[in-house]
Amino acid sequence: MTEWTKKTATLNTGAKIPLVGLGTWQSGPNEVKHAIPATGRAKNIGVSNFGIKNLEILLNAPTTTIVPAVNQIELHPNNPSPKLVAYNTSKGIHSTGYSCLGSTGSPLHKDPVLQEIVQKTGRTSSQVLLNWGLQNGWSVIPKSVTPARIVANFDLDGFDLEKGDVERLSGLKDRFKVCGDSWLPVKVFFGDDE
Numbered sequence: 001m002t003e004w005t006k007k008t009a010t011l012n013t014g015a016k017i018p019l020v021g022l023g024t025w026q027s028g029p030n031e032v033k034h035a036i037p038a039t040g041r042a043k044n045i046g047v048s049n050f051g052i053k054n055l056e057i058l059l060n061a062p063t064t065t066i067v068p069a070v071n072q073i074e075l076h077p078n079n080p081s082p083k084l085v086a087y088n089t090s091k092g093i094h095s096t097g098y099s100c101l102g103s104t105g106s107p108l109h110k111d112p113v114l115q116e117i118v119q120k121t122g123r124t125s126s127q128v129l130l131n132w133g134l135q136n137g138w139s140v141i142p143k144s145v146t147p148a149r150i151v152a153n154f155d156l157d158g159f160d161l162e163k164g165d166v167e168r169l170s171g172l173k174d175r176f177k178v179c180g181d182s183w184l185p186v187k188v189f190f191g192d193d194e
């Protein structure tokens, strides 16, 4: 992966991760189960879908000895979560954005602001969305089963959006999550990310 992009982020553990990753879980069987810190086999520990409320519970628990290196959360212009990203950063937790293209069949790609930036830059809507995430300081994990799209999603070196365009995308009026928690037995999201 690192051969495909020079853009990296440094975690609170000192480890460097590529800013554009593959949107797939890449561990083998039992790797997670055995990857506890005492074994020395886990380089970094991350959480996912932790809002501020749940992060506070985690970080304030007497049993918590390690601050997660990463919080993987839904991040795209319809769900930019500025409060949560700022909270992550304030605790030294790197944010990773999932559904960073708005997920499959997203209406986001037709957004007039995004389309205007596509016309201006000559980049695809996916590349603009990915760079919007990178320039906001988080890593992105676009998922694709299409080889040409995977290559295009990594092809971001030397491409920067104008600051005003990053802000315009962050300010889109439509706000919604692709992944809610209505299907879960417990509530996970408390609307504390905006």
Ligand SMILES: NC(=O)c1ccc[n+]([C@@H]2O[C@H](COP(=O)([O-])OP(=O)(O)OC[C@H]3O[C@@H](n4cnc5c(N)ncnc54)[C@H](OP(=O)(O)O)[C@@H]3O)[C@@H](O)[C@H]2O)c1
Pocket: 023, 024, 025, 048, 049, 072, 073, 098, 099, 100, 101, 102, 103, 104, 105, 124, 126, 127, 141, 142, 143, 144, 145, 146, 149, 150, 152, 153, 179
């Ligand atoms: N932690 C969590 O709770 C959580 C929740 C949701 C997702 N995730 C992770 O995040 C990853 C990505 O999220 P996601 O799958 O919801 O959404 P996504 O990456 O925003 O969107 C994936 C969709 O975009 C298409 N696509 C990818 N690159 C494209 C390109 N260059 N041009 C046009 N279309 C493109 C893909 O099509 P093709 O595949 O057909 O090319 C697929 O339909 C997933 O793999 C998953 O592991 C995590």
